[in-house]
Amino acid sequence: MDYIFSEKVSALKPSAIREILKATQGTDVIPFSAGNPAPEAFPVDEIKRISAALLEENPILALQYNITEGYLPLREALKKRMKKEGCFNPATDDLIIVSGAQQGNELSCKVLCNEGDTLICESPSFIGSLNAFKSYNVNLVGVELEEDGINIQKLEDALKSHSGTKLIYLIPNFQNPTGKTMSLEKRKAVYALAQKYNSFILEDNPYGELRFEGEFIPSIKTMDTDGRVIYSGSFSKILAPGLRVGFVIANKEIIQKIVVCKQVSDVHSNIWAQAVCHKFLETVNMDEHLKRLREIYRHKCSLMLSEAEKHFSKKISLTRPQGGLFIWAALPDGSDMVGFCKKAVERKVAVVPGTAFMVNENDITYSFRMNYSTPTDEQIVRGCEILGKLSKEIFD
Amino acid sequence: MDYIFSEKVSALKPSAIREILKATQGTDVIPFSAGNPAPEAFPVDEIKRISAALLEENPILALQYNITEGYLPLREALKKRMKKEGCFNPATDDLIIVSGAQQGNELSCKVLCNEGDTLICESPSFIGSLNAFKSYNVNLVGVELEEDGINIQKLEDALKSHSGTKLIYLIPNFQNPTGKTMSLEKRKAVYALAQKYNSFILEDNPYGELRFEGEFIPSIKTMDTDGRVIYSGSFSKILAPGLRVGFVIANKEIIQKIVVCKQVSDVHSNIWAQAVCHKFLETVNMDEHLKRLREIYRHKCSLMLSEAEKHFSKKISLTRPQGGLFIWAALPDGSDMVGFCKKAVERKVAVVPGTAFMVNENDITYSFRMNYSTPTDEQIVRGCEILGKLSKEIFD
Numbered sequence: 001m002d003y004i005f006s007e008k009v010s011a012l013k014p015s016a017i018r019e020i021l022k023a024t025q026g027t028d029v030i031p032f033s034a035g036n037p038a039p040e041a042f043p044v045d046e047i048k049r050i051s052a053a054l055l056e057e058n059p060i061l062a063l064q065y066n067i068t069e070g071y072l073p074l075r076e077a078l079k080k081r082m083k084k085e086g087c088f089n090p091a092t093d094d095l096i097i098v099s100g101a102q103q104g105n106e107l108s109c110k111v112l113c114n115e116g117d118t119l120i121c122e123s124p125s126f127i128g129s130l131n132a133f134k135s136y137n138v139n140l141v142g143v144e145l146e147e148d149g150i151n152i153q154k155l156e157d158a159l160k161s162h163s164g165t166k167l168i169y170l171i172p173n174f175q176n177p178t179g180k181t182m183s184l185e186k187r188k189a190v191y192a193l194a195q196k197y198n199s200f201i202l203e204d205n206p207y208g209e210l211r212f213e214g215e216f217i218p219s220i221k222t223m224d225t226d227g228r229v230i231y232s233g234s235f236s237k238i239l240a241p242g243l244r245v246g247f248v249i250a251n252k253e254i255i256q257k258i259v260v261c262k263q264v265s266d267v268h269s270n271i272w273a274q275a276v277c278h279k280f281l282e283t284v285n286m287d288e289h290l291k292r293l294r295e296i297y298r299h300k301c302s303l304m305l306s307e308a309e310k311h312f313s314k315k316i317s318l319t320r321p322q323g324g325l326f327i328w329a330a331l332p333d334g335s336d337m338v339g340f341c342k343k344a345v346e347r348k349v350a351v352v353p354g355t356a357f358m359v360n361e362n363d364i365t366y367s368f369r370m371n372y373s374t375p376t377d378e379q380i381v382r383g384c385e386i387l388g389k390l391s392k393e394i395f396d
Numbered sequence: 397m398d399y400i401f402s403e404k405v406s407a408l409k410p411s412a413i414r415e416i417l418k419a420t421q422g423t424d425v426i427p428f429s430a431g432n433p434a435p436e437a438f439p440v441d442e443i444k445r446i447s448a449a450l451l452e453e454n455p456i457l458a459l460q461y462n463i464t465e466g467y468l469p470l471r472e473a474l475k476k477r478m479k480k481e482g483c484f485n486p487a488t489d490d491l492i493i494v495s496g497a498q499q500g501n502e503l504s505c506k507v508l509c510n511e512g513d514t515l516i517c518e519s520p521s522f523i524g525s526l527n528a529f530k531s532y533n534v535n536l537v538g539v540e541l542e543e544d545g546i547n548i549q550k551l552e553d554a555l556k557s558h559s560g561t562k563l564i565y566l567i568p569n570f571q572n573p574t575g576k577t578m579s580l581e582k583r584k585a586v587y588a589l590a591q592k593y594n595s596f597i598l599e600d601n602p603y604g605e606l607r608f609e610g611e612f613i614p615s616i617k618t619m620d621t622d623g624r625v626i627y628s629g630s631f632s633k634i635l636a637p638g639l640r641v642g643f644v645i646a647n648k649e650i651i652q653k654i655v656v657c658k659q660v661s662d663v664h665s666n667i668w669a670q671a672v673c674h675k676f677l678e679t680v681n682m683d684e685h686l687k688r689l690r691e692i693y694r695h696k697c698s699l700m701l702s703e704a705e706k707h708f709s710k711k712i713s714l715t716r717p718q719g720g721l722f723i724w725a726a727l728p729d730g731s732d733m734v735g736f737c738k739k740a741v742e743r744k745v746a747v748v749p750g751t752a753f754m755v756n757e758n759d760i761t762y763s764f765r766m767n768y769s770t771p772t773d774e775q776i777v778r779g780c781e782i783l784g785k786l787s788k789e790i791f792d
Contacts, residue, residue: 001594001622003649006510012656014464022463036461044455052448059440063636065432067418068410099495099640099662106661110531114402115511132660135506198397226397240459242667244495253399260408264528265502266495270666271638 008115008137015127016356024350030383033350034374035176035325038300041293041373042240043284050279054272062272068263070097070247071274077281078233078247086222087231087249094255098262099269101206101234101246106132107265108202108230108248109167111257113138118162120199121169122150124357124365126176129169129204138166142359145175147319149182152189159197167200168193172220174207174324177357177369181322184217191223199228206234206246207324209290212298214322227251235277237325238290243273297325297373304372304380311388313395328354330367332395337366343390349383404511404533411523412752420746426779429746430770431572431721434696437689437769438636439680446675450668458668464659466493466643467670473677474629474643482618483627483645490651494658495665497602497630497642502528503661504598504626504644505563507653509534514558516595517565518546520753520761522572525565525600534562538755541571543715545578548585555593563596564589568616570603570720573753573765577718580613587619595624602630602642603720605686608694610718623647631673633721634689639669693721693769700768700776707784709791724750726763728791733762739786745779 004010020033054062069075079095082088088095098104105128113119115137121130123142133140143158144151150170159165170190172182182190194201203220221231227250234246248258262268304327308318312329319328329351331337341353354365372380400406416429450458465471475491478484484491494500501524509515511533517526519538529536539554540547546566555561564586568578578586590597599616617627623646630642644654658664697717704714704725715724725747727733737749750761768776 001624003647005507005653006513008510009507009653009657012653012660014656015659025463034461039456039460042456042459044451044459047459048448048451048455051451052444055440055444055447059444060435060438061638063438063440063443063638064435065430065632065637067421099666102660103662111401111405114404117402128660128663131656135657135660228397236461241461241663242457242459244662244664244666251399256410257401257405257408260410260527261405261531263411264408264498264524264531265661266499266640267524267637268640270495270640270669272668273666 008135012131012135015131017127017352020350020352028348029345030349030379031374032370032383033352034371036374037237037241038296038373041296043280043289046280046284047240047276050276050283051272054275054279062275066268066271068259068268070269071271071278074274074278077278081281082249085219087219092227092251093249094252095247095249096255096258096262097269097274098246098248099244099266100236100241101204101232102128102132103262103265104232104246104248105129105169105202105204107258107261108232109133109136109138110261111254112200113166118165119167119169120155120158120162120165121359122171122175123359123363124177124354125169125359126171126204127357130359133169140359142363145178145180147180149180149186150190152186152193155190156193159193159199165197165199167202169202169204170220171204173205174210174321174326176324177326177352177354178328179319179321179324179326181217187217187220188223191220194228195226201229202232203229204232206237209238210293210297211323212294212301221249230254238293239277239280243270243277245269245273245277297323300372300377300380301327303377304370304384307381307384308388311384313388313391315395316391325371325373327370327372328367329370333366335366337368340390340394341368344387347386347390349386351387404531408527408531411527413523413748416746416748424744425741426745426775427770428766428779429748430767432770433633433637434692434769437692439676439685442676442680443636443672446672446679447668450671450675458671462664462667464655464664466665467667467674470670470674473674477677478629478645481615483615488623488647489645490648491643491645492651492654492658493665493670494642494644495640495662496632496637497600497628498524498528499658499661500628500642500644501525501565501598501600503654503657505529505532505534506657507650508596509562514561515563515565516551516554516558516561517755518567518571519755519759520573520750521565521755522567522600523753526755529565536755538759541574541576543576545576545582546586548582548589551586552589555589555595561593561595563598565598565600566616567600569601570606570717570722572720573722573748573750574724575715575717575720575722577613583613583616584619587616590624591622597625598628599625600628602633605634606690606693607719608690608697617645626650634686635673635676639666639673641665641669641673693719696768696773696776697723699773700766700780703777703780704784707780709784709787711791712787721767721769723766723768724763725766729762731762733764736786736790737764740783743782743786745782
């Protein structure tokens, strides 16, 4: 029979990144293409210990249905933690556990946006979220991302020309794919614009705790005096992504709607994983744990930057992230960037062509994304040599 | 600020059942209201053993990102198992792991239905699925459920008057909330109607393996010669619902779209749970395990039926399920059923008013749902006494 799909999903394609991952899984291709945390960053021993104790002491908790809002002790622990950061206001906010920040971003769009409503995002931005928004048939408008965050003038232009814009989606810290961080001034300016044009802000912060350089910059959520910021957080990068545990903080009314939508999506998130996250927060010294992660990523990032600088053609410019997992590499204007990425994978190094992150497929970019958390040190060195040789053949 | 939600979710309310569950959690109210598997049905020792071995032997697998389609060995094991049942055709079908059958049902609707498209279901039916469909703003049309399944004449009438109906949603085995089972004749008739009116069928089968009486009836999926049946299965009732692992079988084209929608929803399901399910299928004698579960539910169901028959007013009629978790109790026509349920909870027995399962809130029903899997034997006896006394006060 003929399969005619709904309008909202018929044009939706699998994420180019996940397709590259599938294609290179189990091969000898060097993975600069993933967004996986470094395996050595996983606190395996602690999780083993916590899981064994949980299944010994309270197996029914870990196996039975639970409430959609999430495991209560985990919610309480997170509220306390986020209140300290100024990101949770007990008087007006609530917090729900979701199956990864991805679900938080998806459901935020679902509860707020009708088909055709405008949602503004940085361009380039995280493809997973962009596809989630597209799956609700919203009018996705990309605004140029500069070194210190979104172009404020262009953001205002977009808000003006798309009156009634529902949501502004931002990844202020170590953005995916660029590794760029939004300055404090711009965070304030974005919030002021959201007030002026009465839009919500969806602040996605999966990498915030992985800052290994530079000074901490407060979240936009800390400036939220009128309940317009939805904050998405995650355990994927600080604990383990296979758990699929994230959380959303927003005004209670918004969280109530997200609860209903989560209920019809997956009832609740895996409860073993929620209980593991809770015990981890309670029994592990988080400062020490995060310090260890930051050391791992500082080392890997600086190794990739120094190897790339050593080997790459001088015509390629790189971002210098202060945290997170990604470096954004710009080829000279006019280059065949996609061709470069294809040749790279033929030589056994996978990177992600920047086009995968553009709001419109036909938007032009000459950049590609490199990830330093997944490959081993040896792979980083070897991969940079290979990309370097390729770049010199083409550009020098 | 004013919170204006999207049209599709603004009218959506939390499931009445889950609200009752939240309200009665941790109280001394006897829970005839839940849909939880019996805690004694959980294979705790096996899960402990499997989890410990997994985290010992392959912790990175259990913690790292995986592909959206699901853990490959689990998919292969399920395909094999479902092929044996005639529910998986390797030539045309594919199988995706989802975060519970709930997600399978939600995503089936998302990929097929535009806002306003008609989706036909049994009335009453499972509120979680109905709300999932409503959250995509479909035109939900309920068709009367008889003792042996949906009323075929009324189904055809509905298909005629709603031309282009996209989906027919059915729970053929031990339906939630009624416990009723669709006859083989009706399954064939429904399939023939779906062919005649070119609709898809979404066959939700979470309870199918919990048959403790009567003869096995083949799934509608086994009759699917032209790829119009989407089959939703689950580990929630045969292993543990806290795991949030289910699966969907459908034509490859449909599964491809569900993959994309799942990718933007939660990337993939918790991978520890997927690996646990896989090892469970591989290392536990499933026939023995299911036999044990069926014994538990046969006992509990027959205890509740005999106690209810002993104590209830003779004016209340009960369904006699051949499997699953629920009994549907009908008060005399014209009774104040919601009032009865309210009085029951005041006397510390929670049941779910049938209105919670109706397609339209104003549809009339005089029935309520009783669950026998969650309460202990003592609670079943005591609860039936209390409900019996109440029913006699009102109806005798």
